[in-house]
Each structure stands twice: as C-alpha cells, then as structure tokens.
Amino acid sequence: MIGFQRRRSACDQRPARKALAGALCILACLTTSEYALGWPNVLQDPGFEQYRLDPRGFYVPTRGAAWQEITLGRGSVQIDINDWHAPDEMVAERPLGFTPCTTKYEGDGPQQNTGRLIFQQDVVDPRLFPADGKHYEAWVWLGGAGRDDDNNADVKDEAGGWEVFFYGNDDPSTWNDAKPLEHHQMIKDFWGPPGSFVKVAGFGKIPAGTKGIRMQVWATTWGQASQPAQRGDFATEVALDNAHFAIIEAPNMLINGDFELDDRPAEFKGWQRPAAWPFPRNGLKPLDVNDVFDGNFDHGQYRPFYGARRSYGYVTYLSGWRKDAFTFGQYADYVYPDGTPLVLMFYWIQAAQRGGEVQLRLIGSKLEVVVEYRGEAGQLGAQSFWVEWPVPAGAAAVGRYDQNSGTPFCPRLLLDPPAGTRRVGVHVNFMVHAPYRDGFRLMNAAVDDFFLAPVARVQPPMLGYIDHMPGELPEQRRERHRLVAQRRAGHPLIFHRGAVRRAPENTLECYAAAIDMGADGVEIDVHRTRDGVLVLHHDDELGRTFEGHGKLRDKTYYELLQAKLKNRKGPVTDDTRMPTLAAFLQLARRRAMLIHLDVKQSGIQDDIIRMIERADMWDHLVEVNGGNADKIRPDVWNQGKPGPHNQVQLIPYAQNVPLWDGPIEDVRAAIDDYIRKQDAAGIRGTMFFGGYQHQERLAEIVGRKPIAGFDPLPEELRAWWGPNGLVHNLDKHEE
Numbered sequence: 001m002i003g004f005q006r007r008r009s010a011c012d013q014r015p016a017r018k019a020l021a022g023a024l025c026i027l028a029c030l031t032t033s034e035y036a037l038g039w040p041n042v043l044q045d046p047g048f049e050q051y052r053l054d055p056r057g058f059y060v061p062t063r064g065a066a067w068q069e070i071t072l073g074r075g076s077v078q079i080d081i082n083d084w085h086a087p088d089e090m091v092a093e094r095p096l097g098f099t100p101c102t103t104k105y106e107g108d109g110p111q112q113n114t115g116r117l118i119f120q121q122d123v124v125d126p127r128l129f130p131a132d133g134k135h136y137e138a139w140v141w142l143g144g145a146g147r148d149d150d151n152n153a154d155v156k157d158e159a160g161g162w163e164v165f166f167y168g169n170d171d172p173s174t175w176n177d178a179k180p181l182e183h184h185q186m187i188k189d190f191w192g193p194p195g196s197f198v199k200v201a202g203f204g205k206i207p208a209g210t211k212g213i214r215m216q217v218w219a220t221t222w223g224q225a226s227q228p229a230q231r232g233d234f235a236t237e238v239a240l241d242n243a244h245f246a247i248i249e250a251p252n253m254l255i256n257g258d259f260e261l262d263d264r265p266a267e268f269k270g271w272q273r274p275a276a277w278p279f280p281r282n283g284l285k286p287l288d289v290n291d292v293f294d295g296n297f298d299h300g301q302y303r304p305f306y307g308a309r310r311s312y313g314y315v316t317y318l319s320g321w322r323k324d325a326f327t328f329g330q331y332a333d334y335v336y337p338d339g340t341p342l343v344l345m346f347y348w349i350q351a352a353q354r355g356g357e358v359q360l361r362l363i364g365s366k367l368e369v370v371v372e373y374r375g376e377a378g379q380l381g382a383q384s385f386w387v388e389w390p391v392p393a394g395a396a397a398v399g400r401y402d403q404n405s406g407t408p409f410c411p412r413l414l415l416d417p418p419a420g421t422r423r424v425g426v427h428v429n430f431m432v433h434a435p436y437r438d439g440f441r442l443m444n445a446a447v448d449d450f451f452l453a454p455v456a457r458v459q460p461p462m463l464g465y466i467d468h469m470p471g472e473l474p475e476q477r478r479e480r481h482r483l484v485a486q487r488r489a490g491h492p493l494i495f496h497r498g499a500v501r502r503a504p505e506n507t508l509e510c511y512a513a514a515i516d517m518g519a520d521g522v523e524i525d526v527h528r529t530r531d532g533v534l535v536l537h538h539d540d541e542l543g544r545t546f547e548g549h550g551k552l553r554d555k556t557y558y559e560l561l562q563a564k565l566k567n568r569k570g571p572v573t574d575d576t577r578m579p580t581l582a583a584f585l586q587l588a589r590r591r592a593m594l595i596h597l598d599v600k601q602s603g604i605q606d607d608i609i610r611m612i613e614r615a616d617m618w619d620h621l622v623e624v625n626g627g628n629a630d631k632i633r634p635d636v637w638n639q640g641k642p643g644p645h646n647q648v649q650l651i652p653y654a655q656n657v658p659l660w661d662g663p664i665e666d667v668r669a670a671i672d673d674y675i676r677k678q679d680a681a682g683i684r685g686t687m688f689f690g691g692y693q694h695q696e697r698l699a700e701i702v703g704r705k706p707i708a709g710f711d712p713l714p715e716e717l718r719a720w721w722g723p724n725g726l727v728h729n730l731d732k733h734e735e
Contacts, residue, residue, distance in 0.1 A: 037093055037414075038137055038343065038455055039246035042123055043215065046243045047727070051098045070118035070216070081143065081239055084195040089414075090141050093242050094727050095461050095720045101143070101239035102221060116220040117160075117240055122172040124212035128247055133208060135248040135451070137345070138162055138186070139201035139412070140217040143239030146194025148392040148403070158190040158236050158392075160219030161200045164245065170211040177214070181207040186410065189403045190238065191390035197241065198390070202410040203248065203345050203451060217243045250453040253332040253342075254426065257450040259310035266312065268328055275329030275427040278370055278382075311349075313446030314365065314432045329427035331374075332452060334417060340454050342415040344371065344426060347408045350389065350445035365389065365432050365445035372425035373417050380418045387411045414455075426452060461720040461727050462561040463575050465508070465583035467533055469615045470716055472589065477616065483592035484619050491675065492520035492622060492651060493702055494596050495690045497538060503570035504545055506536050508579045508587055508713055513570065516711075517695065518704025521594025521622065526581055528604040531725065533557035534581035534611065540600065546578060553601060558721045571710040575718075581608065583717040585615045590714065595620045596689075599628040608632070622651040622687060651687045667701050 044066035051061055061069065086096055102115035144158040165180040177183075184204050192198040219238035255270030256262070262269055312328075350365050367387040373380045390404050417424060430447055472480075498510030499517050511522045525538045529552060542548040542555075546563040561577050568576075588595060595617075599605055605628060612618060626633035632648060654674060671688075678686055690698040699706065720727040 037089075038244065039248055039250075040456075041244050041246050042125070042128055043121055043243055043245050047094045047097055047241060048100055048119070048243075049097050049727070067119040067121050070120050070218075081195070081237070084143060084197070084239075085193070086141075086197055087199075090197055090199070090242060092460065093244075094722065096241065097720075097727075099143070099239050099241045101237065102219070115236075115238075116218065117238070118216060118218040119240070119243075120214060120216045121243075122175075122212060122214050123245070124170045124172065126170065126211060129206060129210040129212070134206055135203055136164075136206055136245060137201070137203040137248055137412075138164060138184075138215070138245045139199050140243045141197040141241045142188065142190055142200050142219055143197045143237075143241070144190030144192060144194075145235065145237035146190070146192070146196075146392070147236050148189050148191075156236050158219075158221055158238050159188065160190070160217075160238055160240060161185060161187040162202075162218070162243070163216045165214040165216075166207045166210045167212050167214070168209045172212065172214070175212075175214060180214075181210060187407055188390060188409075189392050191392045191404065197239070199412065201345075201412045202347075202408070206247070213245070215243070215245050248451075248453060250455075253334075253424070253452040254330055254450055255332075257346075257452070258448060259312060262310050265310065268312075271328045271330045273326070273328040275327035275429070276331075277329070277372060277425065277427055279325070279327040279368070279427065279429040311446040311448040313350075313430065314444065325429055325431040327427065327429045329425060331423050331425045334373075334421045334424050336454050338417075338419040338421070340417070342417060342424065342452060343455050344369070344413040344415060344450070344452050345410055346447060346450040347410055348387075348389075348445070348447050349408045350405060365430065367411070367431070367447070368429040369411075369413065370425075370427045370429075371413070371415055372427065373421045374423040374425065375420040376422060380420055383413075383415060385411070385413050424452070426450065461722045462558060462577075464557065464561045464577055464719055464721045465580040465717055466586065466719045467557075467580050467582050467726055469582055469611065470586055472616075480589055480592055481619060484594070487520040487592065487594055488619070488622065488649075488651065490520075491654075491702065492594050492687045493518065493690060493699065493704060494521050494523060494594065494622070494687055495519040495695055496523045497525070498522050499695060501695060503572055504565050504567060504576075506538055506545070506579070507565070507572060507576055508583060508717065509571045509576060509710070511584060511587060511593070512591065512713065513710060514695075515591045515593060516707040516709075518699040518702075518706055519690065519695075521588075521596065521620075523596035523598060523623075523689075524581075524584060525598045525600050526604065526608060527552045527601050528607065529557045529560060530554055531556040531558075532607070534604065534607055535560065536579050536581060536584055538600070556723075558723050558725070561721055579717075581611060585611065585617060586717055587713070588620060589615065589617065593620065594622045596623040596625075597621055597629065597632070598625040599632070602628045605629050605631050618648055621648050623653070624648065624650070653687045653689050664697075664701055671701070 048067060050065035050067070061067070081099060081101055090096075100117050100119070102117050140160070140162045142160040146158075147156055148158040163183065163185040165175070165177055166182045166184075167175050168181050169175075184202070186200050186202040188198070188200050190198060217240055219240050221236035221238050256268075259268070266273075348365075348367065366389070369385045369387065370382055371385075372382045390409055392403055415424075428447070428450075430445075432445060495514040495517070497505040498507070499513035499519070500510060502513040502517070503510035506525060511524075514522050524536050527535050527537055527540070529535060533556075535552065535557065537545070537552060539545070540553075541551050542560075542563055545566060546560075547566055548563040552560065557580070563578065564574075565572060565576055587593070597608075599608065608629075609631060612621070621632075624633040633650070654671070675686060688698060688702060
C-alpha cells in the first residue's frame, strides 16, 4: 500500500526563481521482492532529491546539484499534491520524495497561466556512447490535475515531456541547443486520471559520433480565458518526477522490428500476417504510410520515432466503414535464464499533418498486444495489453483538437515470462475506429519500431538512515552547545554501546534509551562500508547482533540494510537497521549527547573528522579510543603531541571507585570522597562508565531519574537506499 505523508510545499520568492515544490513521502515499506524497470539510469539525482529546505522554509537546490533549473515559472504558487496517486511502477523506481510542481491562474492577458518547470542535466562519458549505433530509452513521470481541455473556446493545458540533445564533443560549454547532432523529444498533454502521474516514455537510436547528451525535462500549465468570470476555473497543475535515460545494452530479439527489410509495402519479412494467434480478423491492407506523409517521419519533428521507408497503418477518407483491423505477429527465441524479464516497446502515431492539413480526431486507432510464452511442450501462458491512445480525461470523444496527435506515442510493456519459456510470440491487432462525423475527412495512423529485449532485475530501495548532516538554525546550535557544556561541567554518565538492557546494542533506539535512563552520553563503535558509509557496529562481522555473515568493510550499506536484528527488544521495530554515523550525530545533536568514540577500523578517521566538523560537534567528544584515531585524540596516543583537533577536551573516567559493590549509600559516599580528592588535586570533571550489567544501578547511584516510555525517533534520521547508494532522505532539511 502506498501512503503519502504531508510535507510542506514552498515557493522561493527570489526574483530569479519563483519555485514551487511539493514533497511526498512513502509511509509503508515497499515489498522486498525484485522488480524489473529498465537499463541502468545514467542521470544523477533522477528523483530531484538534491533539494533542501532553507531556514525560511523554501526549497532550494543543494550545492553542486545535478539538475540546472532553466525556469520554474514566473508566478508559481503553493499546491498540495499529497493526495495525488503514484502508480506502483513509479514508486518501484524510487520511493517518492521531493516533487517539483507548478500551477494556477496568473494575471490578465490572453495567456493567463504560464507556469512552467524546466530542468536540464548534461551527461559526458565516452564509455556510454559507443560508435556501434546503440539504442537508448528515456522517460519522465508527468503529473497533472486532470484539467487539460483543448476542446472548448477557452483552452486549458497540462503538458510536459523530455528532450535530448546529442553532441559530438565532450565540452558542454560549447554546446548550442540550436546545433546538436540530433534533437529528440517526447511531448504529451497529460492524459491520466486527475491527481496522478503518467510515464512519458520513448526510445531511439544514438547518433553516430555522440560524445555527450543534454537532457531537459519540463512541464507547463497554460490557459486562455475569454471571460474574466471563467478565470477561477483555470486550476491547472503539473508536476515532474523520476527522470530516466539509459543505454539499451541488449539487441532487439525481433527480426525486422522497424519493417525496413521489406522490399515492397506490407511484405512483413520475419513476421506472420495475419498473426498466428489469437486474433480472428485480418482486414484492410496496410499502406506504406511514409509515402502518405510525404517522407517526413524520419525528420527531426518526429524523432525519436525513427520509422523511415516503412511504417504500417491506415490512411483513408471516411467512406461509410467504421471499424477494421489487421494483425501481424512474430516468434522470437528466449535464450535467457528463467525469470529474466522483457520489455516490449514500439511507436504509434496518428492524425499527423499532411499537406498542412491537421487531422481533427481524438479517437482514431487502437492496439491490442498479446505476448505468448511457449515451452518445450507448448503454450505456457500469455499476457494481454489493451493500449488506448493517450487522450486527456477532460476531452470529448470528438472535438476541435486532436490532443496528442501528430506526435509519436511509445507504449512500454513490461513482460514476465514464466519458468520454462523457450519462445516468445508477439501478436499485434491494429484497429481503426473512426465513426463518421461531418468535418472529419482524413484518418491516418501507423505503428513502427517494435523492440523486444531483456532488462535486468534490480533490488528495491531499502529504508535505512541518512548519510549527511541536516541543517541547524543558529539558535538551535547555540542552545545545543550550552547544554553540552552543562553536561561536561558535572560528572557525566556514559553508557557502553547505549542502554543495552532496554534495546539491542549500537542501535539508535539503544542510544536514545540511554539518555532517557539519565545518561549524559554513550560509547559508539565506528566502521566504514565498502561504499564509504560510516556505520555503528561493535563487531567487524555480521552474525552476533544482526543476521548474515561477512565483514562490514566488504559490504555496501545497502547490503547491510538487508540484515535484520537477530533479537528484538524494547522500542525497536521491523525497520530498525544498522545506523549510520550521520544519523547518530543528528540524534546526538537533538539530545545534546556526549560521545565516547571508538574507531574500530584503520584508515577511516579522516572521514570521521570531516563529518564531526560538518556537524560542529567537537565539544561532544569526551573520550576517544586512539588506536585508529591518532589525528583525533590529543594525548599519549599521539606520541605526546597534541592532535590536529586539540579542541577535543577529554574527560577522565573515575578510577578505583567501588561502583558495583555494597549498599548504594556507601557507594555514593565513596564517590563524593573521590570527587573531593579530584577537586583538591585540580582535576576538573570525572566520568562514570556504565557497562552491561550495572547501568540501572549506576544511574541510581549518581542520582539520575529515568524517563518513562520512549519517544519515537525523528523521521529526519531515515533515508531510502538503493543498490547504487542513497535514494533520498525522508526529511529535506540539510546544511
């Protein structure tokens, strides 16, 4: 089940950017089963997560964000899209987080609403663009309020899509959008249910000589009201999320998928016509539609649809008939391991221009695709897809404008062959449905460029913890340092690995419970994963507290997130996982915790230093195990020389104090006597260390009163991780 938590939307009021941002957050955990989406995405930050809330509460890009904002509209205002629906496929790509949006009526004039979003990203990597003419796939999810309506005197528009510019050099500073090698684009009016997202997808051929690409994704609202009283109805809304560009690293399983091997029209080399199964009809003979359209299918305005000589479909003046269809099909060998998913893509176009005449049809053709799976003994099963032309929900059946006409549409069908599949049959039924109406004379529609190939299975995102330090307001920082100084001025109580009798050791719940029991701080153990994430765990290997086996340093953090706690107790949940150092430090900032730092792994202290500096938390450190931390600990572990961080002021632990034996009052008297002697010797500050067995007793001895219950951990500590690293944080406050 998908749920959304309300997040603050914001509009940046700086003159250069008036940006609207809606934010969505998944509450329910995604399934842990594998899913197939597509080839590896080469875009950075595909979900637009490199945004943060500044101190004013406005969304702004983080420093070095991958996407460049071209414009976010001159008059964008706040909207709340938390009730919008995201399709399962969209959420499977990545849990939803920040979502840029724009909307609304904007002033007087013939074009009252011109809110728009345009984001741009350059990709330069010679390894991505080989010279052998590979294909690519691309998409972006377009959201809309469902108020697109081009069929009345007053036009309202919700539209968007993507554009890719291909360049023959690897220096983006020289790129000119007016002079690329080729320019491909997919543009669509929003056609989904109100308050939802649709996938504007496509694929194409990478031009020879490509060294880099510039991808733009955009969405726009537009309206024209002839009567002032109608302006209140122009509540158009659009949003963007989950951009994708990938190189297709697999050949087409179909023969003659683009029909270019045909020497004569309707030859269908490699195909069977009519289809072998399961359609009964085979009607009008398909025409060479390219000739009908004066050869313009392979020109820039139709790319990435790359049909050239042959594109099969219908062209006719309506003469009384209403429905007809023709079918074709092909079988391809399935030579992949059982469970390898497939994707079937193709292009469909209708109502294109011919001789300057725009065809005014909203419904002209339909497609039914049946994919058959056959094994050694015969048919194993099939998947059926009924594909409608993408018409906005507000459009009438027949109207003044054929929305989304004249541009290619690319259905993208994910296939799941059953075990034992050896052959895959693709069977297509292409239908024309053209009810006669006065004023509608010429009907045209065509399909082309069928592409069937395997895609890799990928793992779903896992809920983990942040790997950055969230932002902190100046007044929060001042108050935190005051509370830390107050703890240091007394006789701090430190719990080893947290309140281990209340929660599993080295979990965030365990550390928070220690403060609830009256401790001033905790001892932590730091390791680094194979992908460079600093995590908290005592042992070098999995197996004692978390399920699994193997050394932490040999695993990515995503792999560690798949390891569940072996023994649950106290406030931990099914989602409790091995925490990151960043998440702990943020919790320690919130609770003004003192920290005894134990660096378990050599070669990682520089990473720890950078994170502590970024968090401004040197005063939190009261003890450092120096074997792997000679740059941090400023005493004999550093050969008697002060370390580079001599702002670390260590506090000595109490020595030779009988904390565990005898009546509590006698122990308290011994502690008081010890402190008096320390003061007389000029030694200020003494810490008490609570191990496994004596934490409750020690808290009672030093007069600490525990807090009943347990406050839930802040949501800002959690983040979604994928196989390739951090997906996004649940909270958007960041330094």
